[in-house]
Amino acid sequence: MITGKPLFNSQEIQAKVKELADRITKDYSGKELLAVGILKGAYMFFSDLVRAIEVPLTLDFIIASSYIKTETSGEVKMYYDIRENIQDKHVLLIDDIVDTGITLNYIRERVLARCPQSVKVCAFLDKKEKREVEIPLDYVGFEIPNEFVVGYGLDYDNKFRNLPYISIFKKRT
Ligand code: IMP
Ligand code: MG
Numbered sequence: 648m649i650t651g652k653p654l655f656n657s658q659e660i661q662a663k664v665k666e667l668a669d670r671i672t673k674d675y676s677g678k679e680l681l682a683v684g685i686l687k688g689a690y691m692f693f694s695d696l697v698r699a700i701e702v703p704l705t706l707d708f709i710i711a712s713s714y715i716k717t718e719t720s721g722e723v724k725m726y727y728d729i730r731e732n733i734q735d736k737h738v739l740l741i742d743d744i745v746d747t748g749i750t751l752n753y754i755r756e757r758v759l760a761r762c763p764q765s766v767k768v769c770a771f772l773d774k775k776e777k778r779e780v781e782i783p784l785d786y787v788g789f790e791i792p793n794e795f796v797v798g799y800g801l802d803y804d805n806k807f808r809n810l811p812y813i814s815i816f817k818k819r820t
Contacts, residue, residue, distance in 0.1 A: 648819045649797065653812035655789065660799055663788045667769065668699030670786060680704040681736040683729060685711060685754065688743035691800035692771045696741060707731065713750045723753040733763040743800050744772040748780040755782065
């Protein structure tokens with residue numbers, strides 16, 4: 648069940664995306680970026696964000712998952728990884744939400760092991776209260792309370808990803 652009015656509507660989301668993209672454009676001025684979307688959750692945020700970034704970039708994806716319905720399994724499974732050599736690349740990892748931090752921390756360590764020029768992390772939502780693993784977040788859209796949210800790429804059981812807004816989701820009991 649999706650509760651009440653959206654936590655963030657489409658206009659609020661787009662304004663925040665623009666703000667993040669402007670910061671990224673400024674910070675990477677004169678550099679070339681490898682934007683890496685963490686699928687599936689980040690697909691909508693990723694495509695909005697890269698369209699608003701104004702430095703030259705290439706893109707790739709990582710497919711990883713640790714979630715079953717609303718709970719993390721604690722174990723990260725990788726289904727697809729960056730294909731190209733990243734040793735001369737400035738990598739920006741782009742994710743939908745950081746919760747325990749387990750997934751992104753695992754991914755970041757794997758990417759760092761491949762010795763890129765730099766690695767930064769951009770997450771649209773930050774559920775800080777739930778953090779179990781410390782991970783440096785360079786760009787954050789919104790901090791949110793400890794609630795399960797859906798929409799704008801985020802799912803419950805693979806549903807609701809297509810909603811253009813973000814809402815709190817509660818299981819009907
Ligand atoms: P973490 O490893 O616990 O930080 O989980 C990160 C991943 O779990 C995110 O990239 C999401 O795909 C998923 N996730 C965490 N919290 C939520 C939520 O509230 N709604 C939907 N997906 C979530
Ligand atoms: Mg995700």
